[in-house]
Amino acid sequence: MTDRTMIKPIRGRQLSKRDLYDEDFFKTYFAKQEIESRLKFLLKSVYSLEELHVKAKELNLTIELKQKNVMFTLEEDGKKISLSHKKISEKKLYDVQFFNRYFEDREVRDIQALENLQEDFQTFREEQHKEKVSAEEIEEAFETFKKKRDAVREFEVELAENQIEKLVDKGVYIKVSFGVKQSGLIFIPNYQLDIMEE
Numbered sequence: 001m002t003d004r005t006m007i008k009p010i011r012g013r014q015l016s017k018r019d020l021y022d023e024d025f026f027k028t029y030f031a032k033q034e035i036e037s038r039l040k041f042l043l044k045s046v047y048s049l050e051e052l053h054v055k056a057k058e059l060n061l062t063i064e065l066k067q068k069n070v071m072f073t074l075e076e077d078g079k080k081i082s083l084s085h086k087k088i089s090e091k092k093l094y095d096v097q098f099f100n101r102y103f104e105d106r107e108v109r110d111i112q113a114l115e116n117l118q119e120d121f122q123t124f125r126e127e128q129h130k131e132k133v134s135a136e137e138i139e140e141a142f143e144t145f146k147k148k149r150d151a152v153r154e155f156e157v158e159l160a161e162n163q164i165e166k167l168v169d170k171g172v173y174i175k176v177s178f179g180v181k182q183s184g185l186i187f188i189p190n191y192q193l194d195i196m197e198e
Contacts, residue, residue, distance in 0.1 A: 031081040035061060035072045036089055041124045049103055058117050065096055 038061050046052045049065075056063050062073040070085040072094075085094045092098070159174060166173040171189040178184075 027081060028083065028087070031074050032083060032088055034076070035074050035083065037125065037128060038074075038121070039072075039088075039094060041121055043102065045120075047103075049099055052099075055117060059121055065099065068096055070095055070099070 038056065038059050042052055042055050042059070046055060053063055060075045062071075062075070064071040064073070071082055072085070072088060073080055073082045085098075088094050159172075163174055164172050165175040165185060171187055171193065173185045173187055176184055176186050
């Protein structure tokens, strides 16, 4: 599992007790990614704020500008998720000032004409996701990891009589110390023992 910013891997004991990694977190996270990718795609190809609104609607994204804040609503599979501009990106602040400045400077930029918005967006997404690992590759890597992890590791150990803690009919118990001040008994059944007589 990764941390909340999805950058570095973390283990179970490192999970923040205050942050919930629940269904809402992942819904919000993936909606945020979708909204940002649609914005990146659309901003390259629009001349005005009105055109941005129209083309965003075609991609199921509603942009609602208020006095200072901007609300983005993504609608997919009949579900709506609304996020404010502060939650979308840590690198860019998609607030009202950003959009006003962006369209004031539009003469300087090269505008890419879009023939078919849906198809162009799909090709844009495919280019973005080329670097990502496929689900099949992840499953395959996990299966090989499980096989290695679950493989029985057998090794031979020679024990002296004083190392045997208890001798029973079905095998022997040996005392093992490990870690800091930790110890325990390990049972070795008879079928795994080769008793050598002296």
